Amino acid sequence: MGRPPCCDKANVKKGPWTPEEDAKLLAYTSTHGTGNWTNVPQRAGLKRCGKSCRLRYTNYLRPNLKHENFTQEEEDLIVTLHAMLGSRWSLIANQLPGRTDNDVKNYWNTKLSKKLRQRGIDPITHRPIADLMNSIGALAIRPPPQPAPSPHASASSYLPATSLPLVHDVKYHASGILQPPPPHQHQQAVIARVGRDAPASPDHGQQELKWSDFLADDAAVVAAAASEAQQQVSGHYYHDVAAAAKVAASSSGGGGDDGAAAFIDAILDCDKETGVDQLIAELLADPAYYAGSSSSSLEMGWGC
DNA sequence: AAGGCGGTCAACCGCCGGGAT
DNA sequence: CATCCCGGCGGTTGACCGCCT
Known part of the structure; x- marks a missing residue:
């Protein structure tokens, strides 16, 4: 059984975000920060799921995001x-x-x-x-596994061929x-x-690797x-x-x-x-x- | 001009881990 | 210890757009 939905789906808007919604979310996060996403929609005046707000913010609205092509x-x-x-x-x-x-x-x-x-x-x-493809072919015709290698056998016998x-x-x-x-x-x-x-982890909520x-x-x-x-x-x-x-x-x-x-x-x-x-x-x-x-x-x- | 098609990307879905109770 | 809840994650979907026929 999965988790119950985080919000009432019937009363939640889905689909693309409008500029007005973006503005509301940005205004809220700029003054209150990003903690407790569950409460964000209500407090920001948005008819969105908290999860949706978090996603929109982290993937699009967050400061310092690059929107240009990958180098x-x-x-x-x-x-x-x-x-x-x-x-x-x-x-x-x-x-x-x-x-x-x-x-x-x-x-x-x-x-x-x-x-x-x-x-x-x-x-x-x-x-x-x-x-x-060569590996697959080699496996297909490989003889049955040999008895356990001797203690002096090279470790490279466990490794892929040099090819x-x-x-x-x-x-x-x-x-x-x-x-x-x-x-x-x-x-x-x-x-x-x-x-x-x-x-450089600009915010204090640094996400440790x-x-x-x-x-x-x-x-x-x-x-x-x-x-x-x-x-x-x-x-x-x-x-x-x-x-x-x-x-x-x-x-x-x-x-x-x-x-x-x-x-x-x-x-x-x-x-x-x-x-x-x-x-x-x-x-x-x-x-x-x-x-x-x-x-x-x-x-x-x-x-x- | 219009319909089909494929590529792109924002957004959603469901699961998981971890903290709180 | 069990349960609940939240944030995070990866996979998937679907709307949109441009190109081609």
């Missing part, structure tokens, strides 16, 4: 963050000052996902569609939109910006994925995040934004708990990993 830099950041965070639009929007989660979500659904598809990238996994790059996926889609600079510099620059570009909120879920997914070596796609996704966080941590020099730092710390903690940190360390030490990544960009035809 190339913003596009790049959205794609990169989507690869790391998935459809956690509010988290992504937090990294784009003046943009709302609704803005980012709409822009992704209407423009960016298509753009990626046109470039041969699957917008859900952020991997080359050709690689995905399925890990953290480099971030570079993939980013460079699909931007003119790609040299791989490692670009990769670090984009990821490091997640911390640097955190909003809760990066760790989603980590538990992802870690659970990863743990399951790690236990099933065949489930390479989801495992791969987590490695993207963890490895990207390591890159960000190493490039940030340890200081910087609290939210991003907490995010990175939480990921590193998860790494230790799940043993993924060991896997990544071994992976990064494997020359084949780099060889695989460099060829992938060329395969995409974007030529660095």
